[in-house]
Amino acid sequence: MSLRFSSHVLNLHSSKNQSLFNRFSSDFITKIQVSSIPYALPSSSVNSSELFKFSREKLNPITASTTPSVETVDSSSFRAKNPKEVNVLVVGSTGYIGKFVVKELINRGFNVIAVAREKSGIRGKNSKEDTLNELKGANVCISDVTNLDSLEKSLESLGVPIDVVVSCLASRSGGVKDSWKIDYEATRNSLVAGRNFGASHFVLLSAICVQKPLLEFQRAKLKFEAELMREAEENSGFSYSIVRPTAFFKSLGGQVELVKDGKPYVMFGDGKLCACKPISEPDLASFIADCVLGEDKINQVLPIGGPGKALTPLEQGEILFGLLGREPKFLKVPIGIMDFAIGVLDSLVKIFPSLEDAAEFGKIGRYYAAESMLILDPETGEYSAEKTPSYGKDTLEEFFERVLREGMAGQELGEQTIF
Numbered sequence: 001m002s003l004r005f006s007s008h009v010l011n012l013h014s015s016k017n018q019s020l021f022n023r024f025s026s027d028f029i030t031k032i033q034v035s036s037i038p039y040a041l042p043s044s045s046v047n048s049s050e051l052f053k054f055s056r057e058k059l060n061p062i063t064a065s066t067t068p069s070v071e072t073v074d075s076s077s078f079r080a081k082n083p084k085e086v087n088v089l090v091v092g093s094t095g096y097i098g099k100f101v102v103k104e105l106i107n108r109g110f111n112v113i114a115v116a117r118e119k120s121g122i123r124g125k126n127s128k129e130d131t132l133n134e135l136k137g138a139n140v141c142i143s144d145v146t147n148l149d150s151l152e153k154s155l156e157s158l159g160v161p162i163d164v165v166v167s168c169l170a171s172r173s174g175g176v177k178d179s180w181k182i183d184y185e186a187t188r189n190s191l192v193a194g195r196n197f198g199a200s201h202f203v204l205l206s207a208i209c210v211q212k213p214l215l216e217f218q219r220a221k222l223k224f225e226a227e228l229m230r231e232a233e234e235n236s237g238f239s240y241s242i243v244r245p246t247a248f249f250k251s252l253g254g255q256v257e258l259v260k261d262g263k264p265y266v267m268f269g270d271g272k273l274c275a276c277k278p279i280s281e282p283d284l285a286s287f288i289a290d291c292v293l294g295e296d297k298i299n300q301v302l303p304i305g306g307p308g309k310a311l312t313p314l315e316q317g318e319i320l321f322g323l324l325g326r327e328p329k330f331l332k333v334p335i336g337i338m339d340f341a342i343g344v345l346d347s348l349v350k351i352f353p354s355l356e357d358a359a360e361f362g363k364i365g366r367y368y369a370a371e372s373m374l375i376l377d378p379e380t381g382e383y384s385a386e387k388t389p390s391y392g393k394d395t396l397e398e399f400f401e402r403v404l405r406e407g408m409a410g411q412e413l414g415e416q417t418i419f
Helices: 018-022 096-107 128-134 148-158 176-196 216-234 256-260 281-293 313-324 336-351 353-370 396-406
Strands: 087-091 111-116 139-142 164-167 201-205 239-245 265-268 300-304 330-333
Touching: 087 096, 087 176, 096 111, 096 281, 111 148, 128 139, 139 148, 148 176, 164 176, 164 281, 176 201, 176 216, 176 353, 201 216, 201 281, 216 239, 239 281, 256 313, 256 396, 265 313, 281 300, 313 396, 336 353
Parallel strands: 087 111, 087 164, 111 139, 164 201, 201 239, 239 300, 265 330
Antiparallel strands: none
16 A cells, blocks of 8 residues: 655555554545655665664764874865865765765866765665766765764775765655664764864755654754754854755656556645745755855755745646646545544554554655645744745756656655555
């Protein structure tokens, strides 16, 4: 059984626990199709199956080692260098956004050091040779960002200082343990290691949805953001740029081929519960690259969306049907179905703790079905399209048109699961 959410969408696959959900799911809901988690869960270079014990308590303060293996560079000097002399460490380099970021940085002439696993990609499907080809032009460093010692030894073997760290790490699943392992622990490891090898600037790919943290991965991201900010406050030679993007194009493209085949466009409620200003992966990568040297982006939290107006699921569906030259055909799913499912899962977790992630995935889907990926006014609780910055030139309509011609090849939707 699988569900397809129409806008801020969640990828759903079956599992051994599916029968628990089948007992209370309706025949109606089983007809909804598959898509993916957008914005907050871009694919990372970390294997989420290798979970380890984690702590939500504050770790020791972040400090550079007293005897770094590589001489620390002047913290303010890298911005005066030619890009080819600037060493940029990219973690999460084989993830969906990370690949675009590596390519953009290479095109701008930076010396890119891309950290990758021995086997990368979704479910580790890519070999070392595949990774080297995919990241051609970068200096590929095979290591494990979930292990600080391993990461530091790998960087030490390179024999060069690090000027800037760019983190595109994110949990693949959004599960509780996975979120803390990747969105907090692994990302923090990249900061500690980067600092120990001279990094004076850190560019973090976060998510705009952390403005309203109701989910575990959002709390993990915010915990790291706070520590990153504190590191800059306590060290005058260190700075950061926190990038919080709205929806990615691929996360809104899951229904294109289904609609092309004559199926209805699925949305929750009236299709106006939420909105976003979707941004293409190349445009987002360009914005992230701007943060490496851009002095106007130093010590800033930077929400960012794509060009044009904010789009609701209803408007996204209308664009798609317009490109197909068909009358719109929508399937409107009551949001209460998700509330019921989440309630049941929360109850089951008390009896079966192993269903903790299943309940969390349900909450993730509910969040993206109803919450806009726009700037949130904390005083009014309202989202504002006008206050959400726009960047780039690629439009969602152009993306839909391309998918209609070429399909979703290369747009892998990750490993998120809900029951």
